Amino acid sequence: MIAILLQLLPEANFMSPTIDWHAIAPEMVILVGSLVLILLDSIKLDKAKPFMPTLASLVLLGALIPVITLAIDGSTRVLFGGSYVVDSMSLVLKALFLVSAYIVVLMSTNYVADGDYWESEYYSLIVAAVLGMLVMCSARDLLMIFVALELLSIPAYMLAAWRKGDEKSNEAGLKYYLMGVFASAVLLYGMSLMYGVGRSTRLDVIAENLVRIGDGRGAPIVTLAMIFVIIGFAFKVSAVPFHTWAPDTYEGAPTPVTAFLAVASKTAGFVALIQIVFYCFAARPDIIQPVFAVLAILSMTVGNLIALKQTNVVRMLAYSGIAQAGFMLAPFAVIETNREQALSSIVIYLVIYAAMNLGAFAVIIAITRKTRSAEITSLGGLFSYMPGLTVVMTIFLASLAGIPPFGGWYAKFGVWQALIGGNTALGYALAIIMAINTVVAAYYYLNVAKTMWFDEAPDGDTTPVKIPFTLIGAMGIAVVATVLFGVLPGLLTNISDFSPVAAALGR
Amino acid sequence: MMNFLNDWGLVLTIFLPLAGALVMMAIPKQSEGAIKLVALGAPLAAAAMGILLMLNFDYGDSEHLQFMVNKNWIELINSNFILGLDGLSLPLLALTLFIVPLVVIYSWQHVPNPGNPKAFFTLMLILETAMIGSFLAQDLILFFVFFEVTLLPMYFLIGVWGGEQRRYASIKFFLYTLFGSAFMIVAFVALYFLAKAPTGIALEQLRALGGSYADMQAGDPLHSFGMQALTYSGAAGIAKTTAIVIFGGMFLGFGIKVPMFPFHTWLPDAHTQAPTQGSVILAAVLLKLGTYGFIRIAIPIIPVAARAWAPVIGILAVIGIIYGALGCLAQTDMKRLIAFSSVSHMGYTMLGISTLTAFGLNAAVFGMVAHGLITGLLFFVAGSVKERYHTLDIKRLGGLLISAPKMGWILGFATMASLGLPGLAGFWGEFPAILSAYDPAVGLNVALFRTLMVLAAVGTVLAAGYLLWLYQRTAFGTPSEEFENDPNITDVNKFEWLAWSPILAGIVILGFFPGLIFNVAGPAVEVIARTVGG
Incomplete structure (x- = not known):
């Protein structure tokens, strides 16, 4: 049997590819790190527990070092026959994932320990998910993208259900899992169709074939495949109408995990979309632009309108995240005429969104240590007894609403610039719909600020609560990034000027 | 000295208050x-910087930007x-630098409920930085950032320290303005x-700006947010x-801020509910961001469209004048009445702007400063009345001239100034604006503009009506029984004197020497009027 199979192989000229170890050093650090975490846990059991967060942080920050050396080196490295590419954009995104995950670990440290949840596994799963995210940043191949997606999703399913005793957490995990698997199936079906017409799993080869097919034989399959693939990722980034899992999962999951899902996992979905759309589907803008326009308009409008009615701050952030995803999806709809700005505006949005959203979740974790509830009303009177925390939260909320001088304004501005710069009717329409949505969104963000600043404490309890050191660290990083990117957006635009990347791709 | 001012003058003027706010955050609440020392010191330092700038300003060359700073951002x-x-x-910078310290002095003993001077003054200083920055920014995005930064501090000033309906008023203020600026x-x-x-010549001027403009050919995409470059274009x-x-997008942004009819409905609520200090700053400075935006940005940058929009702006301005005045006549609350009078007065400013002539624009600039001083003073007095009587219900007030004669006289002075009595500042804001509509x-x-002129003139009669009626009902007569022997009703105290007397002096000085503003703003608005062919 095996002998027959071996005969089928091409004449024994298989050579293992030369591997650029420097290029995949960040992934290797994470891989080894996650294994060490699991091993330590199995050998030392409870003795290792207190060191797990520190170790996980070290692994994440350690992986940042090769990312930085690669960035300094600056050359684009192509590995594995073009299916794995390390360029400036992928490095920016990798750094974003590592820092986001580091902040999540900081947020988790006391939360997980206090709640008496499984600790060691928690951190090793987070680190494993990060490995999937890093791979996603460089994947230029359908298979690679799919493997990365599963690698980052499966740990997340488990993490969402981490509060075992809580029914809501179980519901969160199960819902997320079922929806996620369903999305994967749709995605995989789309990919297989794409492989059928594109005759390769490599994105650039598929793109060439798509151009060749054009409107000829196979065009309907191309359309179908693209729509399936986009829908598969639309689940991941919680775009309307594929968003239904997000609010329940966000509410039920442990809050640090929610932050992880809302930021890192969603960003990973966007990274996958960027890879597939900019490197491959951009060959047929006539098909994908309307799809993305519809997704963007629905997401921002529906997300905002439902967010208006929320009384729970985590659910509110879930719906606001759906609306924000709508803003980020909009530039995909002008990919034909304004490819470069569309790309960099999405990446800039992702970076700023990560900073402000992680910050908001960190503050919520700090507040719920006292209030034991994430109802918006329970935040009442916060300004009177914890003014510092209130100011920090207000900064995040204002940033999410897009008010200068906090980062969010530049994120939105970048999208507007991409949309209008495309100079298409669709772009202008999206810009105006987005302007209206920005105002709607401001209402519910300010509603939270209003409760904190203007209202009385609901039960008259105004004893401040001690915030753990790690949580302060998490908020500190987020607040500095949010303010800095808002006051000096140039810092961000200088590293995210991907015009060379964008110009090279798909042409 | 001159080098220092050229490099740092404007930057320091903008950011000294913000530095004060940062220092304040480090001071313990107790x-x-x-x-209070920092709260007064920072605006005074900014004002001192401003005075230095004004002393070194080349008034013979006031149509050109001076002390320019240009850095990569x-x-x-x-x-x-x-x-x-x-x-x-310059006049608007002066107005801002002038009003904010007075507001701080007024707050010395009057930090409104629920107290917390640290937060109150921090917000006010941030607000000052944003206001000054808006008047000095020469890049659209920079302007936008400063323009937006004014929102949050004002939102909190109204929402935390405001009256009973403060939650509603503050969010309304915020959403209205944000709606406009999103389109802007x-x-x-x-x-x-x-x-x-x-x-042609504009191309030469554009090239003279240097940088990426130096080699531009006619028809090249400008790709710039610089106000100068866009104006030349x-x-x-x-x-x-x-x-x-x-x-239209800019019209929404600036028109809501002014506020123009029909976008004015946030203003009476915001003014009535804001604490006195907030009302004063809102009336004196924040509204001017809208009118300033029209003169500085919308009109010179898109002159073609300005000509098309001018009749619309003129008509809405006059509707605002009449509607605001009629609104005043129907008010029972003193502060709300003053707020509606703002709608009416800003209508004159907008009428002046809509003529697109140097004369009209100049009148508008004067109108902005005059309205800032006079309405600021009116809100101050209203705040002090509220503090003593605990009500602003006009029906219950009365006999102010008997209970607190000095305050009564100051109120009388402010109402006279507001209705445009010659010899006081209000006259020069209103009369030339009406006159300018004769010759757009x-x-x-x-024909349209002359009709508008007549209607606007009718507005002045209404203004005299509602202001005198207000004065009659609050100041004349004898105090009602409930306040007759109220020990709380005292006359003007020393902090109020300190805060108000500079404004009183300013109103008189500008009334007698209107050239102080006309001559400074004149050349600058003339350039703008030329670009729109007026």
């Missing part, structure tokens, strides 16, 4: 003395940190992509209909 979008001071910005930024971005380099290369739509810019419908 040491109120230190907090966001290279990717070619948005730069450009500041400059010319004859148009879209308009700015559209300008960035669509504006082209002009031809004058929306060259933009089709007229597109230009009109872009102007070439190409505008003369």
Whole structure:
């Protein structure tokens, strides 16, 4: 049997590819790190527990070092026959994932320990998910993208259900899992169709074939495949109408995990979309632009309108995240005429969104240590007894609403610039719909600020609560990034000027 | 000295208050003395810087930007940190630097409920930085950022320290303004992509700006947010209909801020519910961001569209004048009445602007400053009345001249100034604005503008009516029984004197020497009027 199979192989000229170890050093650090975490846990059991967060942080920050050396080196490295590419954009995104995950670990440290949840596994799963995210940043191949997606999703399913005793957490995990698997199936079906017409799993080869097919034989399959693939990722980034899992999962999951899902996992979905759309589907803008326009308009409008009615701050952030995803999806709809700005505006949005959203979740974790509830009303009177925390939260909320001088304004501005710069009717329409949505969104963000600043404490309890050191660290990083990117957006635009990347791709 | 001012003058003027706010955050909440010291010191330092700038300002050359700062900011979008001071910005800068310290002095003993001077003054200082920055920014994005930064501090000033309906009023203020500015930024971005380099003399001027403009040919895309560059371009290369739509975006942004009818409904609520200090700053400075935006940005950058919009602006302005005045007559609350009078008075300013002539624009600039001083004073007095009587219900007030005669006289003075009595500042804001409508810019419908002029003149009669009626009901007569022997009702105290007397003096001085503003702003607005062909 095996002998027959071996005969089928091409004449024994298989050579293992030369591997650029420097290029995949960040992934290797994470891989080894996650294994060490699991091993330590199995050998030392409870003795290792207190060191797990520190170790996980070290692994994440350690992986940042090769990312930085690669960035300094600056050359684009192509590995594995073009299916794995390390360029400036992928490095920016990798750094974003590592820092986001580091902040999540900081947020988790006391939360997980206090709640008496499984600790060691928690951190090793987070680190494993990060490995999937890093791979996603460089994947230029359908298979690679799919493997990365599963690698980052499966740990997340488990993490969402981490509060075992809580029914809501179980519901969160199960819902997320079922929806996620369903999305994967749709995605995989789309990919297989794409492989059928594109005759390769490599994105650039598929793109060439798509151009060749054009409107000829196979065009309907191309359309179908693209729509399936986009829908598969639309689940991941919680775009309307594929968003239904997000609010329940966000509410039920442990809050640090929610932050992880809302930021890192969603960003990973966007990274996958960027890879597939900019490197491959951009060959047929006539098909994908309307799809993305519809997704963007629905997401921002529906997300905002439902967010208006929320009384729970985590659910509110879930719906606001759906609306924000709508803003980020909009530039995909002008990919034909304004490819470069569309790309960099999405990446800039992702970076700023990560900073402000992680910050908001960190503050919520700090507040719920006292209030034991994430109802918006329970935040009442916060300004009177914890003014510092209130100011920090207000900064995040204002940033999410897009008010200068906090980062969010530049994120939105970048999208507007991409949309209008495309100079298409669709772009202008999206810009105006987005302007209206920005105002709607401001209402519910300010509603939270209003409760904190203007209202009385609901039960008259105004004893401040001690915030753990790690949580302060998490908020500190987020607040500095949010303010800095808002006051000096140039810092961000200088590293995210991907015009060379964008110009090279798909042409 | 001159080098120092050129490099740092404007930057320091803008950021000294913010530095004060940062220092204040480090001071513990309990040491109120230190907090108040910083709260007064920072605006005074900014004012001192401003005075230095004004002393060294070349008044013979006030149509050109002076003390310019030009630094890279966001290279990717070619948005730069450009500041400059010319004859148009100078009066408004002076107004801001003048009012804020007085507001702080007034607050010395009056930090409104629920107290917390640290937060109150921190917000006020942040607000001052944003206001000054808006008047000095010469880049659209920079302007937008400062313009937006004014929102949050004001939102909290109203929402935390305001009256009973403060929650509703503060969010209404915020959402209205944000709605306008969302469209404004879209308009700015559209300008960035669509504006082209002009031809002829304007091209020479554009090239003289240097940098990326130096080698531009006519018709090259400008890709700039610089106000100067865009003004030289004058929306060259933009089709007229597109230009009109872009102007519409700015019209929403600035018109809501002014506020123009029919976007004025946030103003009475915000003013009535805001604490006295908030009302004063709102009336004196924040509303001017809207009118300033029209003169500085919307009109010179898109002159074609400005001519098309001018009749609309003029008509809405006059509706605002009449509607605001009629609204005043129906009010029972003193503060709300003053708020409606703002709608009416800003109508005159907008009427002046809509004529697109140097005369009209100049009147508008004067009107802004005069309205800032006079309405600021009216809100101060209303605040002090409220503090003593615990009500502003006009029916229950009365006999102010008996219970607190000095305050009664000051109120009388302010109402006279507000209704445009010659010899006081209000006259020079109102009368030339009406007059300018007699002779609008070439190409505008003369008959329409003359009709508007007549209607606006009717508005002054109404203004006299509601202001005198207000004065009669509050100051004349004898105090009602409930307040007759109220020990709380005392006359003007020393902090109020300190805060108010400079404003009183300012109103008289500007009334007698209107040239102080007309001559400074004149050359600058003349350039703008020329660009729109007026």
